[in-house]
Amino acid sequence: MAEAQIVGWAHSVFGKSEAPDTASLMAEVTGPALEHAGIGAEEVDGVFVGVFNNGFSNQDFQASLVAMGHDGLRHAPATRYENACATGTAALNGAMDFIAAGRGRIALVVGAEKMTATPGAQVGDILLGCSWREEEGETPGGFAGIFGRIAQGYFQKYGDRSEALARIAAKNHANGVENPYAHMRKDIGFEACNAVTDRNPYVAAPLRRTDCSLVSDGAAALVLADAETARRCAGPSRCAPAPM
Numbered sequence: 001m002a003e004a005q006i007v008g009w010a011h012s013v014f015g016k017s018e019a020p021d022t023a024s025l026m027a028e029v030t031g032p033a034l035e036h037a038g039i040g041a042e043e044v045d046g047v048f049v050g051v052f053n054n055g056f057s058n059q060d061f062q063a064s065l066v067a068m069g070h071d072g073l074r075h076a077p078a079t080r081y082e083n084a085c086a087t088g089t090a091a092l093n094g095a096m097d098f099i100a101a102g103r104g105r106i107a108l109v110v111g112a113e114k115m116t117a118t119p120g121a122q123v124g125d126i127l128l129g130c131s132w133r134e135e136e137g138e139t140p141g142g143f144a145g146i147f148g149r150i151a152q153g154y155f156q157k158y159g160d161r162s163e164a165l166a167r168i169a170a171k172n173h174a175n176g177v178e179n180p181y182a183h184m185r186k187d188i189g190f191e192a193c194n195a196v197t198d199r200n201p202y203v204a205a206p207l208r209r210t211d212c213s214l215v216s217d218g219a220a221a222l223v224l225a226d227a228e229t230a231r232r233c234a235g236p237s238r239c240a241p242a243p244m
Contacts, residue, residue, distance in 0.1 A: 003106070004099040005230035008037025008223035014183040016116045017217035022053050022062060025112040025219035027069025032071075033221035035109070038233060044223075045104025049080045050091030050111040055126035056118050066110055068223025073108070076193065084130035088220075095224050105226045112219035123215055141204030144212050148204030155206060159186055166194035169210040183216045 010032035012025060019025045026049075034041055051062040059065075063080035067073040083090040095107035115123060124142030131137070131146050139145035142213045155161060170190040176182035193210040196202060200209050225233060 002099050002102055002105070002226035002228075004224040005227060006222055007225045007230050007233040008033050008035075008039070010036060011181050011220045012218045013181050014216045014218035019112070019114065019217065021057055021059060021175050022051055022112040022114050022219070023059070023068050025064040025114060025217065026066050026110050026221075028129075029112075029219045029221040030070045030073070030108070030110060033110075033223050037225075038059040039106060040114065041070055041076075044073060044076045044106050044108045046095065046107045047073060047076050047078035048091040048098070048107060048109045049078060050082070050087040050089075050109070051080060051113065051180075052082055052084065052087050052115055052130075053115075054082075055129060056113070056115055056123075066108070076108070090223065098228050099224060105229045109222040110219065111221075111222065114217050115215045116217050118215075125141035139218065143164040144207060145204040148207045151196075151206050160206075163194055165207070165211050166190055169193040169208075173210070181218075183214050183218075196224060214232045 010029040012028050017025065019028065034044070047063070047066050049063045049066055053062065054060050061080070063078040066078055067076070079094060081087060081091040081094055088109075091109050091111060095109045098104055098107050118126070124144075127139060127143035128139070128146075129212050130143060131139070133160060136146055139149070141148055151161075151165075170188060172191045173184065173186060173193070177185050179185070179201045188210065192200060193208070196208060203209055203212050
């Protein structure tokens with residue numbers, strides 16, 4: 001079995017992007033990821049695209065959009081993955097399985113979302129598409145309300161864990177200060193994250209604003225290779241094909 005290795009990557013800044021759509025966002029990271037890996041687009045054996053964006057845009061069939069932004073990938077087979085909050089993981093697992101099965105030696109994984117151009121109330125309804133609408137479609141707080149219910153159940157079983165959530169939020173915000181790609185780069189502090197205030201209200205009790213992720217735009221790409229190819233990528237010639 002060929003074990004997949006990461007040999008290249010690229011990442012956009014998260015936040016409100018001027019890029020008009022996911023195709024543009026994916027184009028921002030695809031070329032740089034391939035360049036970082038030191039390979040040509042023609043060497044990619046498969047493309048694995050993780051995108052939820054249906055509903056935020058009238059353009060779907062997202063797997064085809066990677067080649068629209070990079071002509072060298074037009075002959076590489078591409079597959080789109082969607083698995084709500086685990087969409088990126090699903091695409092990465094698909095690429096790893098592809099390499100492990102010996103179907104290819106190099107795989108490109110690309111993920112993107114364009115969400116900020118959509119009004120807030122509409123965003124909430126779109127994200128509820130990741131729930132079971134028949135039972136959860138009217139949940140107060142929208143998709144965040146689904147997680148609020150989960151948190152309520154956890155608190156009922158194990159006691160109030162609001163302080164633990166606040167410490168997680170404070171840690172994440174502190175890390176964001178050092179991350180040039182982060183949507184928010186402000187150290188809010190534990191006390192602010194632990195309080196319920198006008199600036200940090202309940203979104204879906206017991207979850208406060210600081211406990212919830214932001215609506216954002218961004219993209220990232222990984223280049224994976226089998227172990228033999230990855231060893232060549234570590235050398236001065238990067239991922240040059242093995243001599244015949």
